[in-house]
Amino acid sequence: MKSTHPIRHLVEKALYIKKLTPDIENEINYELTRLGYVSEVDYEALELLMEEMDAGRVQLVPSL
Numbered sequence: 001m002k003s004t005h006p007i008r009h010l011v012e013k014a015l016y017i018k019k020l021t022p023d024i025e026n027e028i029n030y031e032l033t034r035l036g037y038v039s040e041v042d043y044e045a046l047e048l049l050m051e052e053m054d055a056g057r058v059q060l061v062p063s064l
Helices: 006-017 022-035 040-054
Strands: none
16 A cells, blocks of 8 residues: 555545455554554544444454
8 A cells, every 4th residue: 555544544444344354454454564653643543443343333354
């Protein structure tokens, strides 16, 4: 991903489909490792994702 805020875009994808898939989760982890830090924008996106998951509006899809 060549985005300024790749994690935010991945979170947007998860929110849109209302699922945190293993692929999206792996991509988020990859970006966190690659960047070595979390921007404020990406941090806020991750917080929102966690809130949506806690509220049951986004499902965690287990890997098979």
